[in-house]
Amino acid sequence: MTDISMHLTTDEIELWAQGLLPAARAMHLAECSLCRTEAERERKVMLELVQLPKFAPSAGFADRVMAQVKVPTPSGDWTP
């Protein structure tokens, strides 16, 4: 069992950022300004990371890939 006075670990801060921190540890966070400051700093970075855009390759990418992939034909041969 974790001592309520113990500061949050990095794993616990990540759980808190995901809304998954157990209530007992959340109580410590509510009372500890050191942990709150640390948790807020971590959350800011995590938030920036999860908001990063996804990128896609240029048009025609799938065709270029498939042109180089060997596909089995009904006769058992491979193309191309």
Place this chain on the structure above:
Amino acid sequence: MFSLLYRMVRDRALAEDLAQETFIKVLNGIKSYRPEFKFSSWIFKIANNAAIDHLRRKSIDTLSLDGAPSAETPEQVRATSLQLGDRAESPLDEVESRELGSAIERAIARLRPEYRSCILLRHVEGYSYEEIADTLDLPLGTVKTYIHRARNELRGYLEDRRD
């Protein structure tokens, strides 16, 4: 997967080449796929290996804004530094500057490649620590250490920028 590659090598054309190489390896080697392994993890493993191999081949194991870690003199630091501001020469360069020019993207570029893979898989792709360990063939403790260190470094870079 393309996003991971792009952020690893910070070059659109090269990221497409590596993505193409990855998909061809996946599709041509589909018989070697082990079903107990998550299919997307298998693809990410091949993609990440391609990116890391490329970075090692090119001896730019950190496409660093501050120069290669092996640089010992100011001249070596300058010679190996990534000059984002000087790159807007072609339309593709402009796209890259726009896509990867934000403070957080520039901070990610400063991370070691191993840290970069882990942090991107965790917070951009949403993988669990265990999935990252499986995907990158790393012990779970190492993955946690890399991610914690990466977040610390990112915080440092971003807070320096705000100061």
